[in-house]
Amino acid sequence: MPKLNMVQAINLALKEEMQSDRDIVVLGEDVGKDGGVFRVTEGLQEQFGPHRVIDTPLAESVIVGASIGMAAYGLKPVAEIQFEGFIYPAMDQIANHAARLRSRSRGRYTCPLVIRTPYGAGIRAPEHHSESCEALFCHMPGIKVVMPSSPYYAKGLLISAIRDPDPVIFLESTRLYRLIKEDVPEGEYTVPLEKARIVQEGKDITVISWGFMLHRSLQAVEGFDAEVIDLMTLNPIDEETIYASVKKTGRLVIVNEAPKSGSLASDISASVAEDLMLYLKAPITRVASYDVVLPLPKLEDHYIPSLDRIRKALTDIMQY
Amino acid sequence: MSEKILQSFDVKRLDILDEAGNADESLLPPLPDEEIRKLYETMVLARTFDQRALNLQREGRIGTYASILGQEASQIGSALALEKTDWIFPSFRENGVYIAVGQPPYKILQYWGGDERGLRTDNDLNIFPVCIPVATHLAHAVGAAMAVKYHGDKIVVAVYFGDGGTSEGDFHESLNFAGVFRLPVIFICQNNQWAISVPREKQTFAKTIAQKAIAYGFEGIQVDGNDIFAVYKATREASEKARRGEGPTLIECFTYRMSDHTTADDASRYRTKEEVEKWKARDPLLRLRLFMEKKGLWTEQYQREIESALKQTVDEAEKKYESVEPPDFRDMFNYTYAKLAQKQQREIKDF
Numbered sequence: 162m163p164k165l166n167m168v169q170a171i172n173l174a175l176k177e178e179m180q181s182d183r184d185i186v187v188l189g190e191d192v193g194k195d196g197g198v199f200r201v202t203e204g205l206q207e208q209f210g211p212h213r214v215i216d217t218p219l220a221e222s223v224i225v226g227a228s229i230g231m232a233a234y235g236l237k238p239v240a241e242i243q244f245e246g247f248i249y250p251a252m253d254q255i256a257n258h259a260a261r262l263r264s265r266s267r268g269r270y271t272c273p274l275v276i277r278t279p280y281g282a283g284i285r286a287p288e289h290h291s292e293s294c295e296a297l298f299c300h301m302p303g304i305k306v307v308m309p310s311s312p313y314y315a316k317g318l319l320i321s322a323i324r325d326p327d328p329v330i331f332l333e334s335t336r337l338y339r340l341i342k343e344d345v346p347e348g349e350y351t352v353p354l355e356k357a358r359i360v361q362e363g364k365d366i367t368v369i370s371w372g373f374m375l376h377r378s379l380q381a382v383e384g385f386d387a388e389v390i391d392l393m394t395l396n397p398i399d400e401e402t403i404y405a406s407v408k409k410t411g412r413l414v415i416v417n418e419a420p421k422s423g424s425l426a427s428d429i430s431a432s433v434a435e436d437l438m439l440y441l442k443a444p445i446t447r448v449a450s451y452d453v454v455l456p457l458p459k460l461e462d463h464y465i466p467s468l469d470r471i472r473k474a475l476t477d478i479m480q481y
Numbered sequence: 482m483s484e485k486i487l488q489s490f491d492v493k494r495l496d497i498l499d500e501a502g503n504a505d506e507s508l509l510p511p512l513p514d515e516e517i518r519k520l521y522e523t524m525v526l527a528r529t530f531d532q533r534a535l536n537l538q539r540e541g542r543i544g545t546y547a548s549i550l551g552q553e554a555s556q557i558g559s560a561l562a563l564e565k566t567d568w569i570f571p572s573f574r575e576n577g578v579y580i581a582v583g584q585p586p587y588k589i590l591q592y593w594g595g596d597e598r599g600l601r602t603d604n605d606l607n608i609f610p611v612c613i614p615v616a617t618h619l620a621h622a623v624g625a626a627m628a629v630k631y632h633g634d635k636i637v638v639a640v641y642f643g644d645g646g647t648s649e650g651d652f653h654e655s656l657n658f659a660g661v662f663r664l665p666v667i668f669i670c671q672n673n674q675w676a677i678s679v680p681r682e683k684q685t686f687a688k689t690i691a692q693k694a695i696a697y698g699f700e701g702i703q704v705d706g707n708d709i710f711a712v713y714k715a716t717r718e719a720s721e722k723a724r725r726g727e728g729p730t731l732i733e734c735f736t737y738r739m740s741d742h743t744t745a746d747d748a749s750r751y752r753t754k755e756e757v758e759k760w761k762a763r764d765p766l767l768r769l770r771l772f773m774e775k776k777g778l779w780t781e782q783y784q785r786e787i788e789s790a791l792k793q794t795v796d797e798a799e800k801k802y803e804s805v806e807p808p809d810f811r812d813m814f815n816y817t818y819a820k821l822a823q824k825q826q827r828e829i830k831d832f
Contacts, residue, residue: 186631212631218661223654226620227627233609234568234628250650257614258621264816266610267601271819302817326819355822397822 165345168338170312171201171277173345174319175239179209181349182237185323188215189224189241198243199279199338225251225276229258232274237323242278245332246289251276252297259328260303272328275319280308281373281418282450282465283336285458291335292455293372293419298330299396299428305354306395308332310375312345317352318393325354332395334373341376357399359406363388366412366478369403369429371395374466378416381471385479395425400432407433411442414474418465421449443481446474492692494703494735497710500763502771510714514778520561520709521773524553524766526791527577530586533795534576534593538744542803543594547574551707551739554765555671556641557581558712559732563639563720568629569608570622570640572615574671574738578641582608586798587805596808597816616646619655619668626664626729637720638666645676647693648684656731660697665723667716668694668731671706673738678751694731706734707765737763 165173179185187202187209193216196203206214217224221242228238242248248255255276262272282291298306307322307329309315315333322329357369360379365386370378375391382389388406392398407413413433415426426447433445448466456464497508512520531549538546549556556577560569563582571578576589584602591599592611600610612618622640629636646652647670659666670690674681687693694701704711712734719730737760741748748757773779810832814825821829 215627218654218657220654220657222617222651223620223623223658226617226651226655227624227658230570230621230624230626231628231631232624233621234625236628236631238624253614253617253651254620257617262610263819264813265597265600267598267812268816269601269604270609305818397818397824400823400827 162344164342165312166339166342167312167315168201170316170345174316178323185237186213187239188217190243192241221250225254228274232272233270239275244290245278245280246292256301260301273326275322275329277331279335280332281334282461295395296425299425305329308372310391312343317350321351321354336373354394357402358391360389360391367406367410368414370416374416374418381468385475408440412478413445416448420452422452424449443478448474490695492689495711496705498708502768521769523557523581527553527580529791529795545743545745546593547743548740549577551737553577554709555706555734555736558709559669559716562713562716568625568638570618572642573611573613575641587801590802616649616651619651622666623655623658626666637723641669644672644681656697659729660699663728666729667719671734673736675738677742691733699729701731703733706736707763
């Protein structure tokens with residue numbers, strides 16, 4: 162079984178799905194000849210041709226808007242937005258159209274598209290290249306938000322996202338792109354959407370995270386009897402898995418890379434507080450980035466949750 | 482060193498039928514009498530419907546409504562020039578287009594009456610739900626045209642918007658895409674001179690909207706938007722060109738919004754009575770009627786008959802709209818995703 166990094170795993174998922182379904186097209190800025198700025202689509206245009214792997218003009222709004230029209234007509238577009246920080250011009254298309262098309266046409270038109278975009282800090286990138294704005298999309302009913310944490314799950318989740326009948330935002334951690342290599346099977350396998358994964362079982366404390374922060378959380382829980390959950394689909398979330406775990410441990414820490422206020426961590430925290438108050442032995446704790454403008458590389462290590470901050474949260478909760 | 486002209490351009494304007502009902506026979510599209518009657522009767526139906534919808538709004542029986550008064554020729558002339566299999570992306574002021582392609586009028590009332598089921602079209606009707614965020618749907622038309630081209634289908638995509646929409650970024654991005662990929666799409670701009678309270682001159686310093694196409698590398702044409710033959714001919718030619726694989730066209734239908742922007746607006750705050758009066762004389766229905774009269778296709782008797790029949794159609798639509806049971810609350814959950822999410826199942830249970 163080949164050992165692949167996340168870039169290679171996503172590339173393989175796209176390649177295999179495109180081989181088996183002629184209606185899948187890839188579009189975006191520099192996705193063709195260049196293979197994308199992170200090389201995720203490398204070789205696809207060569208293999209499938211410029212009509213299926215489309216280098217578009219620089220126009221985020223219409224990259225997404227055109228994908229909506231394609232999807233309604235019967236194609237399955239996989240659009241790439243070069244960095245999550247550049248997705249804002251397309252928010253109108255995502256919120257007002259992709260999210261609502263099934264509902265407002267009462268099922269006559271649907272929008273089976275995938276928008277892939279790299280997110281996250283930690284690669285010493287320029288301004289606007291390090292955002293984690295997943296919560297904005299989680300606040301849009303009708304949109305699914307998926308974030309893989311390793312090459313194996315990236316491939317399986319992307320295949321599920323492509324085959325899903327609804328619009329999916331697929332967030333890829335720039336930090337994870339080449340950090341880990343693991344066994345990624347060739348050929349078809351899927352990882353279901355809307356299902357969280359228990360990465361390790363534990364009795365004392367539940368730690369929920371996603372994307373790159375999952376890895377930092379896994380390091381931080383050493384020495385604790387922690388149950389670690391990789392959320393994987395950020396919207397709609399798998400409440401059942403979360404609730405079952407919190408009922409068992411009675412303690413919850415949520416680690417996310419986005420700024421704390423209005424984050425997905427806040428939302429999970431609120432739901433658990435509302436529904437499971439009597440199971441809790443300690444306050445729910447969010448470990449998140451600060452409520453400040455995302456800093457340039459010289460400060461980014463101070464901004465995103467560090468190992469120490471996560472460990473301190475775990476210690477405080479256990480001593481509560 | 483030298484200075485030279487690299488490119489120069491002309492902007493075409495097409496007029497076929499004047500206000501007195503005289504047509505330039507050399508430009509007239511070759512339409513049989515029954516097709517001319519169909520154009521006329523569809524405009525009368527659209528106007529009858531529009532008037533009724535305004536009344537229903539005043540009586541509180543539907544919500545805010547956007548009238549099409551004055552724009553019937555632009556909408557019906559273009560929609561009836563397309564094929565049944567073509568795809569249409571309307572904005573929110575396209576009730577004439579919906580009526581022309583066969584969306585049941587009661588459903589149009591249902592939407593403006595606050596019920597999404599009114600946006601549901603039959604599966605053989607390729608018209609999108611109305612688009613409210615201005616010009617965003619140009620992108621959808623472009624995407625559908627990319628899919629048409631990808632599949633090699635002989636289908637044309639038409640998208641409707643107004644003069645205000647041409648100021649939006651999505652207008653630029655979409656026309657740019659259409660030019661780059663030579664897409665089978667027709668951009669139909671109904672330049673009705675007003676974007677709510679802001680006049681056309683304040684949307685763009687360009688002399689015409691048609692000329693904007695030139696910058697994207699394809700043809701733009703201005704037509705008299707109150708002249709149904711000019712609109713029909715320009716749309717027909719653009720669709721044939723698109724079907725031949727020769728790319729997009731921008732059609733500027735030069736028309737006028739006779740009504741307020743919507744029933745929530747009062748146009749007397751920002752424009753003069755004189756201006757509106759001037760445009761009344763250019764009424765699209767009147768001039769086709771005068772033309773038909775000259776050709777022996779119109780009589781008082783015919784007018785009475787169609788008015789009575791079309792009034793009945795609208796009466797029936799109104800009755801049907803008002804007899805539809807309100808939607809079930811589960812509808813708002815059922816169409817968010819293909820399948821209910823965990824949270825939604827709980828929300829329904831706790832409803």
